[in-house]
Amino acid sequence: MTEPGPNIRRRQLGRELRRLREQAGMTIDQAVVVSGLSNPTISRIENGKQTIKPKNVRLLCQAYGVGVPLVDTLVRLAEESEDRGWWVAYSDTVPNWFEQYVGLETDAAEILSFETEYVPGLLQTAEYTRAITKASWPNQSEADLARVVELRQSRQRRLDGPNPPELHMVLGEAVARWLIGSPTVMREQLRHLIDMNERSNLTIQILPFTAGAHPGLSGPFAMLRFPNDDEVSTVYVEFDNGSLYPPRRQDIERYTWIFRRLQELALPVEDTNSLLSTLAAEL
Incomplete structure (x- = not known):
């Protein structure tokens, strides 16, 4: 089994962040207010359409009330999603x-x-x-x-x-x-x-x-x-x-x-x- 590439890791992370937002009972517009990120940014993050910065993961986790060790796991996934492929x-x-x-x-x-x-x-x-x-x-x-x-x-x-x-x-x-x-x-x-x-x-x-x-x-x-x-x-x-x-x-x-x-x-x-x-x- 090959390791998932950066695009797959990005999509996995985006899917998890969307799940956490929904679990917190928030719409994207509500997440914008609490996190300070823009609506397009959160949307692209959740759909795996852009590089996900670790600092943005921390902001979203804070907005959704997510604690350690899950935050550390998601931040590490964000760092791995920035790796470039062959x-x-x-x-x-x-x-x-x-x-x-x-x-x-x-x-x-x-x-x-x-x-x-x-x-x-x-x-x-x-x-x-x-x-x-x-x-x-x-x-x-x-x-x-x-x-x-x-x-x-x-x-x-x-x-x-x-x-x-x-x-x-x-x-x-x-x-x-x-x-x-x-x-x-x-x-x-x-x-x-x-x-x-x-x-x-x-x-x-x-x-x-x-x-x-x-x-x-x-x-x-x-x-x-x-x-x-x-x-x-x-x-x-x-x-x-x-x-x-x-x-x-x-x-x-x-x-x-x-x-x-x-x-x-x-x-x-x-x-x-x-x-x-x-x-x-x-x-």
Whole structure:
């Protein structure tokens, strides 16, 4: 069993602080008055959306009438939640907004992803990664390019480690047909998808062109479910130089419905593998 990462510890701490507030019979607005913290700060703390400072934990515990040794335990958890993960070694290679996502992805128990243009990073071969990176950043040095490839492969190692996440991916048909790199690179990538689709914790489905209009036409996204959560709690939408995390419950419910509908419209795993095999043979 691996140790929980900082994002998981932050979520655990936030959940416990919310329980203590409710046990004290306080609303967030009442906690604001007693603790001196702002409403957004307490809300983000309880939802694990930001680093939780030990001093804020002490203020909230004081407001809720929590005594030692529980206060000391929660403060220690706050200190541990500030630890940075393995991905910090690549901070010179990736922007801060993507570094944040990698941290969340590392702790996720389930990852659901919809992509329309290219194979998601967790499923890319090294040469495929090189090809798409060079297309986006043609002036990047070989050393920097190697670092990008290394980061992608580091993210993928969790799929081979203990307690790998469940991975469910819907890929638009264009993903499988768009020639990235050379025919050899693309053929190896398609065969890699077939191999990955044999894993018990992973499903890849192709959304065919014949599906017609569908609710994912607005663009790709990813959703994350964390340990001890019954449902998805984080939605990630990426654009060229940044990302968004739609925060409202109705946003998460909407994206969840979209993904389930895309799964219904997509080819079953067996038919997906058959299509991938045919396309690979044509290259």
